[in-house]
Amino acid sequence: MGEFELIRRYFARKQPTSSSVLLGIGDDAALLQLPADEQLVVSVDTLVSGVHFLPDAPAERVAQRALGAAVSDLAAMGARPLWYTLALTLPEVSEGWLERFASALAQRSAELGIILVGGDTTRGPLSLSLTVHGAVRPGHALRRSGARAGDLILVSGTLGDSRAGLESLLHPQTAERASLDWLRERFYRPEPRLQLAERLASLAHSAVDISDGLLADLGHILQASQCGAELEVTALPLSQALLDFTPDVETREHWALTGGEDFELCLTLPEQHWEAARQIATALDVPLTPVGRILSAPTLCLLREGQPITLPSIASGYDHFRSQHGR
Amino acid sequence: MGEFELIRRYFARKQPTSSSVLLGIGDDAALLQLPADEQLVVSVDTLVSGVHFLPDAPAERVAQRALGAAVSDLAAMGARPLWYTLALTLPEVSEGWLERFASALAQRSAELGIILVGGDTTRGPLSLSLTVHGAVRPGHALRRSGARAGDLILVSGTLGDSRAGLESLLHPQTAERASLDWLRERFYRPEPRLQLAERLASLAHSAVDISDGLLADLGHILQASQCGAELEVTALPLSQALLDFTPDVETREHWALTGGEDFELCLTLPEQHWEAARQIATALDVPLTPVGRILSAPTLCLLREGQPITLPSIASGYDHFRSQHGR
Missing domain, CATH: 3.30.1330.10 (PurM-like, N-terminal domain)
Incomplete structure (x- = not known):
């Protein structure tokens, strides 16, 4: 043939x-x-x-x-x-x-x-x-460059699932079957947040999809918008399946921040639009969670319950040419 | 980095x-x-x-x-x-x-x-x-499916050069330097016939670019248009560099018919538009050569000075999954 x-x-x-x-x-x-x-x-x-x-x-x-x-x-x-x-x-x-x-x-x-x-x-x-x-429609495209100081930072769905799904494929696991299946589905079958993005387009200042990890992709927004941000790690939305998969808090946070390939949205919008955005997300049955705020100073600060922290071994997200783990 | x-x-x-x-x-x-x-x-x-x-x-x-x-x-x-x-x-x-x-x-x-x-x-x-x-513009796209019985079959430029250029890179050659350089340029740096195609669009019934070889690509027109054709092999436009490169007539014809990747155009148009097409090509300084005619019977016949022939080892053009020569 x-x-x-x-x-x-x-x-x-x-x-x-x-x-x-x-x-x-x-x-x-x-x-x-x-x-x-x-x-x-x-x-x-x-x-x-x-x-x-x-x-x-x-x-x-x-x-x-x-x-x-x-x-x-x-x-x-x-x-x-x-x-x-x-x-x-x-x-x-x-x-x-x-x-x-x-x-x-x-x-x-x-x-x-x-x-x-x-x-x-x-x-x-x-x-x-x-x-x-x-x-x-003209004027309705969501760009990386529109974030402004004071914007809330929102993420859709849950983070770190795709990375856990990959781990479960690479290494035998003891987690329960239903959780493994769900995490692998998250890895194998990304669900683009098309409807949510289209309906939030008129409210949001900026957006990116989380393909390289929240830290790296939020970094793209900050670079394009010439601003900074603070992120509250305890606010990161984690799935029950991820909680079942690993009891280690640090691992979960690390995957949520840098795991990448969850293909969720990270958006920023002014606080006065949060209630409208929340209602849209609820109507679509998609979790939408505030995880931080845009700052004018060009730095990215991680907070735990409001206190600045440094997580060990946080790389700036997933990068093919830097990656050492063979993915 | x-x-x-x-x-x-x-x-x-x-x-x-x-x-x-x-x-x-x-x-x-x-x-x-x-x-x-x-x-x-x-x-x-x-x-x-x-x-x-x-x-x-x-x-x-x-x-x-x-x-x-x-x-x-x-x-x-x-x-x-x-x-x-x-x-x-x-x-x-x-x-x-x-x-x-x-x-x-x-x-x-x-x-x-x-x-x-x-x-x-x-x-x-x-x-x-x-x-x-x-x-x-709407209505001006050149398709493969518009050829009609009686159409002239035209090709732009010259054929077989790219194949000769590749041969010269794979095997040491004795042909003169200027010819080799020119043939390799034809292989390495395809020149899309953009202006010619745009200006012939209102005259031509069908078109294809010659990436797989004239026989294979004309075959695409014939299949899409549900018709056949006769091709006169002595009419195939050959460059002086190709003539310099190989004295073997059969090799030249074979390359011109099946060599592929010349990225010339193959067009069909009604005979009454030939003179207008010729003038356009002359103005653009691009050779445009009639090489055959569209027939209603769904076969592709090769002629030499009007007499039907069968060339030895004519494959149906260049095909990655069939190719045996490692290109």
Whole structure:
């Protein structure tokens, strides 16, 4: 089977129709109609086997993880997903692997409301690169650069789960089965906070998705906004599954601050909008937790019950080229 | 140096400003303004070291080849280049390599009129994936599916040069230096036929860029248009450098038909538009050569001076998963 037959067979089928896709997979390029009076949001995300997922990860999980991580960048901008392209590099053609991968990708695409419009398949070490496209109304994009002194810092969902899920895959665990399954689901199947971001876009001053860890990603906001922050570590939202997984408080805080890849949102907004934001989050059934405040001084301070602390071995988040643990 | 610092240092700088780029590299995603009343054209292209370029290819050449190949897909649609994203996977951080790569990429981007708006850098075996974006007026996109019986088949430039350039890199050659340099330039630095395609868009019925070889890519037109064709092998446009490079007629024809990666255009248009097309090509100083005709019967016939022939060992073009020669 040739490369083109391969792409056509596995990816072109099952694509939903949309009035925005004038020409999908199968020509030299896709031809797309952006909704009238909207702006285009574009982001690219690469996942490499052995770096971003375990070499023996099931095909379905690779698809779910790749798409969730990529679409999370659209959520971080408050954008509505539209289309994506997939560059897939494979060491060999395994029809079974491709079948499972493509089916999971199609299902997750439908759930996230995004359509595959182009692909390239090449031979090489397993990796995926997705370029995702979304739309946002002019003036409604959430940027990193809008934080102001006095803003509350909010995070959605819970933190540290993805890191715990990875740990549970790397090392045998004694935690109860239900917690392990839930944590692994958090690692394997990121849930971009699309609706929450879109509805908070008019209230928030800045936003980022937590892919590198809260400290690193909040750091991106602080750098872009030229300000600082204080974070209260006892306020970090932790899941019951994470509490079940490890009794060690320091480990939990460390994972919540630096674990990364939870793909939750970190937003800042003025205090007077907190009640409205809280109601939106409640209506969507997504936890939204104040964890600190933006300061004008360009430093990031950690507090425990209001007192400044220094956590041991806090790195500045997850960084592929610094990482020593082989992820 | 961290990953983010690396991206920022090498790629964010030197980016030209454009009113279409509201927010470029540095946020979770780029924020872009599509020109009013235009449609979006999107294509993705991956290049893997050892598959699409030689493992020891200079950084400048990797950049030139990747961008030229990707933008050629926009030319094949008759689209005007706007923006692209780059997913770069590197085995290690070499500042010297990155510096040369980024400089060449910035220069070639400026020449082709396309702006880098997003990137992701990961650790792994060297590969690049570019997603290119362009604009086209409604109704003016060149598709593969519009060929009709009686259309002339035209190709731009000359064919087989890129394959000869690769051969000259793989095997020591006796051809004269100037020819070798020119052929290698054709291999390393594809020149997308953007202006020609844009100006022929209203005359042509169908188009494709020749990345997999004329036979394979014309085959894509025939499949999409549900028709056939006859090709006159003595009409194939060959460069003087290719003639200098190999005296073997069969080898030249084979490379011209199947060598691939010349990134020339193959278009079909009704005979009454040939004179207008010829004048446009002449004005742009790009060779444009009729090489055959579209037929209603769904077969592809090769002719030599009008007589049907079968060339030995003609494969259906370049295919990564079939290729045996290690490219």
